[in-house]
Amino acid sequence: MSACSSSVVTIAQQLSHASAEQSPLILLALNSVLEREEWSAKEKQSARRQIWRCDLLHIIVEVLRQEFALVPGQWGTAAKLATLLTNVCVGLKPKVLEQQSVSGENADQVTEYYEILLPTAVDSLLILANNLMELATAHVAKGDLRPHFLAVADALTWLCSYHQQHCIQRALQSPYLLNILISDEVVYSGTALKFMAKMLEECPGVFSLLPSETMQSVLDELVYKISSADDQSALPALDLLGAFVHYSVTLLDTLLLAYKGLSVVISKWNTHRLGPNAAQLVAALEARVACDQEAARKDSAAVLIQATWKGYISRKKMKRVQRGIRRFQKMYRKWKLDKEKAKQGRTQVTSRPVHTAQREFHERQIATLRLLPACEVGAFVKRQEGHAASTIQAWWRGFVARKVFQKRKVAAIRTQSASVIQRAVRRYLHGRRKEWASTEDMYPKLTCAERDLLLREVQRMREGPPSTQSSDQRRQLHDQVQQLLVDFYANLRSVRHRDEQRHVLLAQLMEDSNQVLSAPPLCHASDELVELFTSGSRVVASMAEMAHREELKAMQLPWWKKSSVEEDSIMTLLS
Secondary structure (H helix, E strand, O other): HHHHHHHHHHHHHHHHHOOOOOOHHHHHHHHHHOOOOOOOOOHHHHHHHHHHHOOOOHHHHHOOOOOOOOOHHHHHHHHHHHHHHHHHHHHHHHHHHHHHHHHOOOOOOHHHHHHHHHHHHHHHHHHHHHHHHHHHOOOOOOOOOOOHHHHHHHHHHHHHHHOOOHHHHHOOOHHHHHHHHHHHHHHHHHHHHHHHHHHHOOOOOHHHHHHHHHHHHHHHHHHHHHOOOHHHHHEEEHHHHHHHHHOOOOHHHHHHHHHHHHHHHHOOOOOOOOOHHHEEEEEEEHHHHHHHHHHHHHHHHHHHHHHHHHHHHHHHHHHHHHHHHHHHHHHHHHHHHHHHHHHHHHHHHHHHHHHHHHHHHEEEEEEEHHOOOOOHHHHHHHHHHHHHHHHHHHHHHHHHHHHHHHHHHHHHHHHHHHHEEEEEHHHHHHHHHHHHHHOOOOOOOHHHOOOOOOHHHHHHHHHOOOOOOOOOHHHHHHHHHHHHHHHHHHHHHHHHHHHHHHHHHHHHHHHHHHHHHHHOOOOHHHHHHHHHHHOOOHHHHHHHHHHHHHHHHHHHOHHHHHHHHHHHHHHHHOO
């Protein structure tokens, strides 16, 4: 064993007997072992392997998570331990570790180193950096803690740059890094931005492996810092956001959809000196905004053209409809006017002879009156009135006579039809009587004794076969039926009570099964659900619903099924 490795073993022995406050100072002695100039690089590498064998790396990782307020050197000691942890992990080459593990030591050391130790070391460094930031912002600790925070951040950056595959994703997913990023202090949030930018530069594809919630939180914080008035935090955030967009083409669309007005916020930083990623982001946003404005202008122009064309078509259709309406109205008015003229013409044609006859009659009367002497005018008028009355009476008697004649004609037709029908029926019956008279001679006639015997046989067949039971047996059967009826009516209340209990149990089982099937998981159970399961009103409601359904089914049955159902129910009760 070389002197370098023996020094590590000595430190490990001292650490086994030291207290919790002295352990960090003893671990710092490993710095002197790794930084001595007289030892070669091979001996230092041997010392790192010895630190791994003595399990000192796990101890350093756990010590970094404790409170350093009571440790000599306080948080400066913690920063030195962080640098020591990174120095050992970076100097411990994986090839050497694999050769040692294959040569006979534990074969699971490689898995333990990459999958357990390195992620735990990243968590410890982030926890230490977060504690330093909280103490500095709360002004609890004495002295300036920012140099210690920067030392821890440099150690974390060094470790993640060396072991990119196992450390970068773990660091970016840590909530402690996000807590440092959202700090209002420019020193701490800027350090987190620089760390994320360096990790993105060294491993661009790692951000695509981050969960969507973590990526969304990072983007929210970057946009918030860009919208602030402080250029010391806004410009690094803008540069990191530009790096994101540079390595992820689809992220630009996500930013424009999720953050409305982002281009306006970013445009205010155009007067400052921007990095290449930020300048590329600004140019991409300006191009996208110009493209969106052009698309919006084309959309508005298309809407305007469509509105103009639809208005033109609508007005054209309206004019065509109005012309059709006017033409229809004109044709209707012309048709109505022609109809009225034709009606007036027909009226004039039909009324002209009447008017002519009336005028000629009046002219003859006037001429006659002029020829008669004055003493005979009254008698002439009376004769004319009598003649007019006789004419009216003649016309009326003719109308009444024609009406009576029509009724008599209908009655005569009916009488003649009935006579024809009766004559045909009598002729038919006369022929049938002749046939019956001819058939009576073919069969012999029954005597009185034979007729009485036949009547008694018919009566016997109507009464049915004679009973095989005696009167005592019939009386005994009647008594048994009477006893069954008495027992039935005596036990009717108990039978109904048992039936009601059975129906209640069936309703309760049905309701419980329905509630169990539709109940939520036990993790979502509440007091209302327990009360619903233990409530008795649900059973009553379910029983009432069952009875209502049975009654509806019974009402819908035909009469011949209702009687059979009632008979079955009675036989069930009797049994």
